Amino acid sequence: MYRKTDAKMFQVSTLQALALGYSKTVVEVGELMRHGDIGLGTFENVNGEMIVIDGHCYRADENGDVSEADSKTGVPFSSVTFFSADSCFEIDGAGDIAKLKEWLDLRVEEDFGLNSMYMVRIDGSFRRICARSESGFRAHHVTLKDALSETQRAFYFDNINGTLVCVYYPDYMDGINASGWHLHFISEDRKLGGHVFDLSLKKGTAFFDKLTDIQIALPHDPAFDTYSLKSASKDEIKSVEQGK
Numbered sequence: 001m002y003r004k005t006d007a008k009m010f011q012v013s014t015l016q017a018l019a020l021g022y023s024k025t026v027v028e029v030g031e032l033m034r035h036g037d038i039g040l041g042t043f044e045n046v047n048g049e050m051i052v053i054d055g056h057c058y059r060a061d062e063n064g065d066v067s068e069a070d071s072k073t074g075v076p077f078s079s080v081t082f083f084s085a086d087s088c089f090e091i092d093g094a095g096d097i098a099k100l101k102e103w104l105d106l107r108v109e110e111d112f113g114l115n116s117m118y119m120v121r122i123d124g125s126f127r128r129i130c131a132r133s134e135s136g137f138r139a140h141h142v143t144l145k146d147a148l149s150e151t152q153r154a155f156y157f158d159n160i161n162g163t164l165v166c167v168y169y170p171d172y173m174d175g176i177n178a179s180g181w182h183l184h185f186i187s188e189d190r191k192l193g194g195h196v197f198d199l200s201l202k203k204g205t206a207f208f209d210k211l212t213d214i215q216i217a218l219p220h221d222p223a224f225d226t227y228s229l230k231s232a233s234k235d236e237i238k239s240v241e242q243g244k
Helices: 015-020 097-110 144-151 222-226 234-241
Strands: 009-012 038-042 049-053 056-060 066-068 077-081 087-091 117-134 152-169 180-187 193-211 214-217
Touching (some): 038 117, 038 152, 049 077, 049 117, 049 152, 049 180, 049 193, 056 180, 056 193, 087 097, 097 152, 097 193, 117 144, 144 152
Parallel strands (some): 009 214
Antiparallel strands (some): 038 049, 038 077, 049 056, 056 066, 117 152, 152 180, 180 193
16 A cells, blocks of 8 residues: 655654643644644643544543534644555454454554554444543643543443544653553544543454654743653553543
């Protein structure tokens, strides 16, 4: 399949910064969409979960309801790319998110891609999606875990069709983003979605895009340099990623 020579991951800020509470606008949605048509992230003040799909940027609110984000909405953290699938696989079910991640890992290993990045789109039918999102928390230097403890809500979607947007970063990039897999979901009708912490997949089609280049847009705000990024707790990041 044809590959764009300029294919890359475009990332806004770092997960370490977000985890430590830097949730100010780095770019706006309109600028973000000039760098990709698929991806995930969050919005200023961690005001909902971001799902970018088919060139549209959607926001899942604290109830799992989805609306299209305004181009002027601020973005503190995101990963997007212009999608160009290298490979496609049918997946005949996964009982939980651990099984799905094992299946994704195997495809990456077979592609000799463990030290590369991936954007994966899975269009499928699901018995259940266990997800979460949040409302905004207007405070800085408050950790992501503490902010989500105030605003995060979990919800479930049963017998639903939709798309998983899956981002993979290798272990050595841990801190820039979460190492391993990070999954967001949006329903086929674009009405429901969120950050996925568990699921049951009936069947689906997975499209893989291997990426070996990255551009990171760091904040220009002097306050960004007051954060000691290496102090970000890996345990807290992992607990947030798992929806705890």
